[in-house]
Amino acid sequence: MIGKHYVLTGGTSGLGQSILQSLLHKSVYVTVLARNPEKLNYIKAQYDTNHLTIIKCDLQSQAQILDLDMHFKHTKIDGFIYSSGLGYFKSIENHTVTEMQETYNLNVVHFNILLKVLQPYLSKNPSIVGIGSQSAFLTQGYAAHYGGSKAALNQVLNALRIEKPNYHVMTVNTGPIATPFHDKADPTLKFAQKYKKMMLNPDVLADQIINSIINKKIELNEPKWMHIMLKFYQLLPRFIEKNFVSLFKNKA
Numbered sequence: 018m019i020g021k022h023y024v025l026t027g028g029t030s031g032l033g034q035s036i037l038q039s040l041l042h043k044s045v046y047v048t049v050l051a052r053n054p055e056k057l058n059y060i061k062a063q064y065d066t067n068h069l070t071i072i073k074c075d076l077q078s079q080a081q082i083l084d085l086d087m088h089f090k091h092t093k094i095d096g097f098i099y100s101s102g103l104g105y106f107k108s109i110e111n112h113t114v115t116e117m118q119e120t121y122n123l124n125v126v127h128f129n130i131l132l133k134v135l136q137p138y139l140s141k142n143p144s145i146v147g148i149g150s151q152s153a154f155l156t157q158g159y160a161a162h163y164g165g166s167k168a169a170l171n172q173v174l175n176a177l178r179i180e181k182p183n184y185h186v187m188t189v190n191t192g193p194i195a196t197p198f199h200d201k202a203d204p205t206l207k208f209a210q211k212y213k214k215m216m217l218n219p220d221v222l223a224d225q226i227i228n229s230i231i232n233k234k235i236e237l238n239e240p241k242w243m244h245i246m247l248k249f250y251q252l253l254p255r256f257i258e259k260n261f262v263s264l265f266k267n268k269a
Contacts, residue, residue: 027100029056031196035223050074096144104163106268124166159268
């Protein structure tokens, strides 16, 4: 990946920031789209700034995403990693209209708009990576919109792989990760504290993602044991939901 140019979102914290550091370690040129660029000042100080470009962009704003076109003219993009994500752990009726719009816009709608903006500048065989969630594979009370948006993202990425056979398209589905995501998803942090021991390390996961890009994998599911369990769930989903209902309310 030395000398390649990647566009990254979500790079100011959590898994996205770990991915950014992994890319820079491999001498990749990275353009980060960030609402708060100042959060990356300490990373700019650590690495060769020739390899790091930061463009201010609020990914909740369709207008700002469309304006990115002027930044990429005469640029070749070898890869695009969409690591932005948002969710609220609350019942369907307790979601505000704004929270619902934010969830679907950031997790799937604005990914599509951003991809459309970047496509004219993609190389012949680019890598497109979407950071999804194991939540896309099961019914979840108190996280319905989050899971629904991640399922939609997976469908788009899988269809893109069929429509663009020259693209390397990879979906990354993860269980809970030890990142600031949980601060907004559940301000009480009850879920984060309860499942602290099973949370994935973002630095380890980032290295797995980069290695999977190099090896052209089309899917990365972590932790593996969770994905295997969800395979069994998908054989009899309504039966399991009815008889083991408490399993699907762990975010209440």
